[in-house]
Amino acid sequence: MSDIHFNKEKGSQLKLFTPGPVEVPERILQELAKPNDTHRSIPYEEMHEKVVEGLQKLLYTDNDCFIFTSSATGVMEACVRNLVKSDEKALFLSIGAFGDRWYNIGVKNGKNSTKEEVEWGRALKPEFVKEALEKDNYNVVFLQSNETSTGVYNPLEEIVPIIKDSGAVVCVDTTSSIAGVKVEVDKLGIDVCLASVQKCLALPPGLAVASISKKALNKAENVENRGHYFDFVYFNKKNQQNQTPTTPPIPQIRALAAQLDYILNQEGLEERFKRHARLGKRTRIWARDAGLEMFSESGFESNTVSTMKNSLNIDYAKMVSEMLSKGYRIVNGYGDLKNKTFRIGHMGEVSIKELENMLEDLTDVISALRLNKIS
């Protein structure tokens, strides 16, 4: 299989058009390879402080930002454990696989959890959110900005204020949009904005981050059995000292520091968001021209990952494998959406030109598959 082939060659030149982990630029890979030092040191503390300041700019917030040794899923669980008391109610607004995962995390942690969901491919609308909130008194609400499985972007500007008005604490998982789409945490009033770094930040996986509001921190103090490893109160104490509670993934933090510097001071946040918007638009135009219907609802398509239906009745597993032999990794649909959809990730450092080159090859592969030239 092509997949093995690329492994054997080592130092693979695979171009990743995946919805994370994505390709990491060489300048960042070199950050990983710098000599290791301990975290209980002044150089680490200076770096930690710089990273927190950078994250605050990235997320448009004055809230403190924490650094976790975990994937985003760990911080999703952290929100559940730190913010929902045993006599409180949690509402999970799901538009796909990652929304469902968050609800399951609520259930598996023994919290009083309710899921309100829309059909996959659709976004949350203000009316739906209002109605969901009116059904009960929810203390904490959980939702995604961008649903990586369906390629849908929720209208946060319209729905977060509605949730805030209900008095609930709001947690938003921005894993597949952070640094690719503008999310103004303080303007929207997001209490916990969490993400991992291997998507639009174009960093290697192994690290997650979150901004935490004073309201969320105060709430956590009174939540029983919130555990130790993800205890927000303890994180806050250590963060004041520019430290993490336990040994952090120092190479990834050094990489994050360098990438935040690049994004904020070289590419520029607005330019980065514009580039992602162009990548999304270009992919959708290609899909339309190729005769592939978007799986995501019109007007709510993600600018970081595009999910296309199987309008042409193609063997998507074969298509993915053919693209791999051409040096590109794109991915099949997520879970139950396998073969019914496929996905192109266009996030991180990808340029329009690189996207267009890949799409050209993909057009050829699709033509060949339709003409049964590939068996």
Next chain:
Amino acid sequence: MSDIHFNKEKGSQLKLFTPGPVEVPERILQELAKPNDTHRSIPYEEMHEKVVEGLQKLLYTDNDCFIFTSSATGVMEACVRNLVKSDEKALFLSIGAFGDRWYNIGVKNGKNSTKEEVEWGRALKPEFVKEALEKDNYNVVFLQSNETSTGVYNPLEEIVPIIKDSGAVVCVDTTSSIAGVKVEVDKLGIDVCLASVQKCLALPPGLAVASISKKALNKAENVENRGHYFDFVYFNKKNQQNQTPTTPPIPQIRALAAQLDYILNQEGLEERFKRHARLGKRTRIWARDAGLEMFSESGFESNTVSTMKNSLNIDYAKMVSEMLSKGYRIVNGYGDLKNKTFRIGHMGEVSIKELENMLEDLTDVISALRLNKIS
């Protein structure tokens, strides 16, 4: 401060004699810098399988081994959440700061937790363990192999069988001894043997590993509210597919694969354990000659980290800072032991020659401090 100085120089040549994170060899740093790929791929699965096989050899076990995106503390919490039911009792055998931490994790997770402790600097003895077990019916017992704060190594061969005889599930944190001291998991009957990788494995931090017995896995299935992120049952399901439940720190896993290959096929396990034993002995001889009493009980001194008392009444903070200006990082005592003790880590890839060079410089620094030549 010297600490800042080294940061400013970048690419610091600091020699780390720390009890983790330790110095990472250049060949491993280069593994981190290889191009990133996704984990949902055949190359990743091949690497995952190879790492699990290597861990089994390292730990002398046929048990399955899991890879966690967390520090060791995360897996310590995982053991508590996965293995202690709400109507069961957990016993934490503490000989120092990390034993205390595990007990606190039990408490913070709402488990029925009991701590039995010995004076810091002393090891667990068979008689003490027997008496502790006789006080109640404990379902799960937690202990460290090597206590990083006190530099004490517990006599696992004598005490683990006693715990097994009681019928309890046994969890051992081998963070500061894995790959430095032989721990035969199957022979001793350790149910969960956990560790992070930034100590004797000489890898960058950001990853933890554990071997899990069938007994522990079966027990986990019936433990309520064990959560999702560290759910052993889900880990087991994904591990069968050579996958992790969520996105793993791929650079660190690649580094682990390379280091396991080096340890098992180049240095050799027995040689590595012998080298660590020599490093420990050499440090203790130096301490005796320098007039520094060991903090650790005679006969139970760690071969990976040495903790010395302040027999010479030296300003240890100043000593550590002076050593830093000479290019060496050694560390002050842990927590309450600060200034009362200091520590030398001699683990990972450190050679006897490197240790001796550092100890020579340390002797000079101590002499100067005693003669008040350093202000």
